Amino acid sequence: MAWVLTFVVAACVTQQPETSTSADPAAITPDNSSSLVVYTALEDDQIKEYLSSFKTQHPDITVNTVRDSTGIVTAKLMAEKDNPQADVVWGLAATSLLVADQEGMLEPYAPKGLEQVQAQLRDPRNPPTWVGIDAWMSAFCVNTVEANKKNLAIPTSWADLTKPEYKGQIVMSDPAASGTGFLSVSALLQMKGEEKGWQYLDALDQNVAEYVPSGSKPCKLAGTGEHTIGVSFDYRAAKAKASGEPIQAVFPTEGSGWDIESNALIKKAQIKPAAKTFLDWAISTDASKKYAENFAVTAVKTDVPIPEGYPADPLAQMTPKNDFNWAAKNRDRILTEWTKRYGSKTNKG
Amino acid sequence: MPGKNFFRVLGLLPLYIPPLAHAIGLVYLFGNQGLLTTGLFGLIPGWNIQLYGANGIILGLSLYCFPQAFVIMMTALRLTDARLYEAAEVLGSSPLRTFMTVTLPGVKYGLINAIFVCFILAFTDFGVPQVVGGSYNVLATDIYKQVVGQQNFSMGATISVFLLLPALFAFAVDRLINRRQTSQVSAKSVPFQAKPNPGLDRSMLIFCSLVVLFILLVFVTIVFASWVQSWPYNLTLGLKHYDFSTVGGGGYTAFWNSIRMSLYTAIFGTIVVFIGAYLIEKSKELQWLRSLNYFLSTLPLALPGLVLGFSYVFFFNKPLWSIPFTHYALVNPFNWLYGTMALLVIATTIHFYAVSFLTASTALKQIDPEFESVSASMRVPFYKTFWRVTLPLALAAILEIGIYFFVNAMITVSEVIFIYPPTLPLASVAIINMDDAGDTAAAAAMSTLLVCTSLGVRLLYWFLTRGLQKRTQAWLAR
Numbered sequence: 001m002a003w004v005l006t007f008v009v010a011a012c013v014t015q016q017p018e019t020s021t022s023a024d025p026a027a028i029t030p031d032n033s034s035s036l037v038v039y040t041a042l043e044d045d046q047i048k049e050y051l052s053s054f055k056t057q058h059p060d061i062t063v064n065t066v067r068d069s070t071g072i073v074t075a076k077l078m079a080e081k082d083n084p085q086a087d088v089v090w091g092l093a094a095t096s097l098l099v100a101d102q103e104g105m106l107e108p109y110a111p112k113g114l115e116q117v118q119a120q121l122r123d124p125r126n127p128p129t130w131v132g133i134d135a136w137m138s139a140f141c142v143n144t145v146e147a148n149k150k151n152l153a154i155p156t157s158w159a160d161l162t163k164p165e166y167k168g169q170i171v172m173s174d175p176a177a178s179g180t181g182f183l184s185v186s187a188l189l190q191m192k193g194e195e196k197g198w199q200y201l202d203a204l205d206q207n208v209a210e211y212v213p214s215g216s217k218p219c220k221l222a223g224t225g226e227h228t229i230g231v232s233f234d235y236r237a238a239k240a241k242a243s244g245e246p247i248q249a250v251f252p253t254e255g256s257g258w259d260i261e262s263n264a265l266i267k268k269a270q271i272k273p274a275a276k277t278f279l280d281w282a283i284s285t286d287a288s289k290k291y292a293e294n295f296a297v298t299a300v301k302t303d304v305p306i307p308e309g310y311p312a313d314p315l316a317q318m319t320p321k322n323d324f325n326w327a328a329k330n331r332d333r334i335l336t337e338w339t340k341r342y343g344s345k346t347n348k349g
Numbered sequence: 350m351p352g353k354n355f356f357r358v359l360g361l362l363p364l365y366i367p368p369l370a371h372a373i374g375l376v377y378l379f380g381n382q383g384l385l386t387t388g389l390f391g392l393i394p395g396w397n398i399q400l401y402g403a404n405g406i407i408l409g410l411s412l413y414c415f416p417q418a419f420v421i422m423m424t425a426l427r428l429t430d431a432r433l434y435e436a437a438e439v440l441g442s443s444p445l446r447t448f449m450t451v452t453l454p455g456v457k458y459g460l461i462n463a464i465f466v467c468f469i470l471a472f473t474d475f476g477v478p479q480v481v482g483g484s485y486n487v488l489a490t491d492i493y494k495q496v497v498g499q500q501n502f503s504m505g506a507t508i509s510v511f512l513l514l515p516a517l518f519a520f521a522v523d524r525l526i527n528r529r530q531t532s533q534v535s536a537k538s539v540p541f542q543a544k545p546n547p548g549l550d551r552s553m554l555i556f557c558s559l560v561v562l563f564i565l566l567v568f569v570t571i572v573f574a575s576w577v578q579s580w581p582y583n584l585t586l587g588l589k590h591y592d593f594s595t596v597g598g599g600g601y602t603a604f605w606n607s608i609r610m611s612l613y614t615a616i617f618g619t620i621v622v623f624i625g626a627y628l629i630e631k632s633k634e635l636q637w638l639r640s641l642n643y644f645l646s647t648l649p650l651a652l653p654g655l656v657l658g659f660s661y662v663f664f665f666n667k668p669l670w671s672i673p674f675t676h677y678a679l680v681n682p683f684n685w686l687y688g689t690m691a692l693l694v695i696a697t698t699i700h701f702y703a704v705s706f707l708t709a710s711t712a713l714k715q716i717d718p719e720f721e722s723v724s725a726s727m728r729v730p731f732y733k734t735f736w737r738v739t740l741p742l743a744l745a746a747i748l749e750i751g752i753y754f755f756v757n758a759m760i761t762v763s764e765v766i767f768i769y770p771p772t773l774p775l776a777s778v779a780i781i782n783m784d785d786a787g788d789t790a791a792a793a794a795m796s797t798l799l800v801c802t803s804l805g806v807r808l809l810y811w812f813l814t815r816g817l818q819k820r821t822q823a824w825l826a827r
Contacts, residue, residue, distance in 0.1 A: 044597020
């Protein structure tokens with residue numbers, strides 16, 4: 001028996017390849033260039049709509065999408081680092097792609113039509129490792145029915161949220177668990193400066209009923225009246241309103257924190273030509289027009305009117321003090337401090 | 350007591366409900382706008398239990414753990430020896446004394462297992478605290494924050510090692526007690542049949558009804574949630590949320606995938622678990638190996654699914670394992686499994702291995718080893734004893750395990766969310782995604798479908814195996 005085992009083990013040993021990312025071609029599934037694996041964090045209901053345009057233009061390419069929330073997609077990408085399953089990432093937060101980039105998982109690629117992409121919505125390097133398609137920003141979801149019932153004025157600014165009348169009425173994303181939560185906290189710290197920023201967050205914490213581990217949930221909780229005000233993001237607020245929930249979207253007067261839904265090419269041994277075709281399409285005017293039906297700010301400007309529920313000049317709403325690299329560098333420190341201050345807060349009901 | 354089968358089926362109902370739907374049910378009942386909190390929107394006096402926080406977690410976890418304990422206890426109580434009760438009666442002991450000296454010691458093993466299973470489940474579950482926990486922090490949600498929020502796998506894994514500590518403790522206690530455990534069903538034993546006792550039966554009926562009523566209340570709320578237009582402001586009812594074509598997640602394709610996966614898991618899992626338990630309980634050699642196996646079998650219980658999930662990615666997705674200090678690497682012989690249905694089935698089997706294993710081993714422990722001794726002395730080969738004696742005796746438990754695997758595979762999320770491939774969307778993951786996109790009603794609709802499927806399978810199973818049960822369990826009746 002022993003010699004059989006030895007033989008089997010010996011057969012399994014092989015010379016280690018130079019780089020860990022180049023996979024043994026025999027071990028991965030046979031390369032079928034006409035099928036693509038796309039990881040995305042775009043809203044599920046949007047994907048079908050967007051992809052219909054790709055399918056008519058490239059009927060020969062099968063797109064298999066894996067759609068999960070930003071956190072799960074990012075975690076999946078990182079976990080599969082040694083043998084990436086995805087060919088392309090489509091519509092994932094730029095801050096998440098920065099993490100993947102730090103691990104050397106992304107292949108720089110300049111898609112066709114890159115010159116049309118607004119400068120602040122793409123990686124400044126050339127060729128860029130990530131290219132944005134649209135931007136989203138923090139916004140409050142205010143339940144008008146509950147606000148009326150409780151005789152509360154609709155808040156219009158970050159400063160308003162710390163007023164004593166809103167005590168226990170606010171729900172916010174936990175920045176340690178949600179990108180949207182982190183985006184708001186990081187923008188506040190950059191807008192106000194760190195010291196003032198933390199003072200503000202201390203005051204805000206007095207009014208927060210709970211921090212929830214999701215970016216869209218605060219808005220949902222406001223929509224069902226579980227809490228009156230949810231600190232969430234713009235698309236969710238606009239959608240809640242459109243679907244008949246008594247939600248008013250409020251864009252704080254001081255400005256909103258924001259992030260970019262972006263695309264990137266995954267570095268692997270065999271990069272399929274179809275992956276590049278997909279990335280070219282993903283910033284085409286055709287695709288951008290579809291994005292523009294849902295988002296106020298698109299990377300490629302279109303003639304589509306700004307969807308209902310957004311401010312008239314969405315670009316002005318986005319705070320200029322939003323340095324992704326600063327945020328990425330200081331992320332761990334901010335989260336540690338945040339958790340120390342508010343993480344172990346006991347239930348306030 | 351009348352309606353035993355009714356209670357038996359409904360007692361397991363929480364097991365069929367996806368965790369997220371549980372949360373929807375609880376929030377719609379007890380949340381700030383809940384049906385009970387507002388007293389049906391002001392029709393009757395409201396009752397605010399302050400859901401968000403410890404109250405919500407305890408309520409949610411009690412519901413979640415109930416069926417798990419129920420399965421273990423049912424197996425333990427089913428196999429009791431009537432001779433002991435007869436002896437107690439003849440000796441004139443009071444019912445209370447009989448309960449304390451016969452019933453309790455008889456089910457001691459199952460009872461302790463149930464307590465530990467519930468404790469560990471509650472300790473490691475993050476689904477419930479995440480939704481109704483408010484700002485009440487528990488260790489398990491920290492894993493979610495580390496892994497999903499910050500992609501910090503090593504910290505996530507470190508926290509899960511801490512979660513293993515109570516499992517280690519439970520194992521140690523279990524071994525201590527187990528040493529004194531003797532089998533309940535000896536070759537000479539006579540199955541116990543409860544005698545009618547009007548007072549006791551009536552109070553038990555009330556107790557069971559209350560429990561089932563509460564479980565039903567939550568379930569009915571979920572069904573209700575799938576019908577309403579827009580909770581809580583527009584309560585027009587309709588079935589439009591059952592058309593999944595406008596929402597994401599894969600719709601009915603995902604639903605069929607889930608059914609297939611659950612079926613495979615039920616078959617594959619049950620076989621693996623039972624053989625595993627049989628080898629541990631009924632073989633004689635290699636005591637240390639059996640102890641180790643026993644420990645490893647109970648371990649998955651304490652592993653959070655999320656950690657299990659990403660461990661599977663790390664293990665199966667690596668084409669090569671490098672051998673330290675050399676330039677050589679081992680070709681991963683399991684790499685081809687990555688992204689297949691088979692891996693989903695394996696992961697699900699492992700995730701739910703522990704409770705199934707405990708059920709199987711409780712059932713097997715209660716069968717007298719004398720059967721084996723007699724067979725051995727009569728030169729009956731062990732597989733014949735297994736086939737003719739052990740298997741039929743344990744059939745009830747085996748069927749229970751199959752169902753347990755099926756219903757859990759239908760609703761499980763945490764370990765499959767990392768490894769499901771693009772071509773195989775799953776209904777349980779779809780529920781999370783639909784809810785995430787704000788389509789709570791559609792999520793509730795899909796949950797209702799899953800629950801009805803599990804209930805349907807349960808009833809079908811019961812109907813089909815009734816004849817079989819009657820034959821193999823005939824010795825239980827007199």
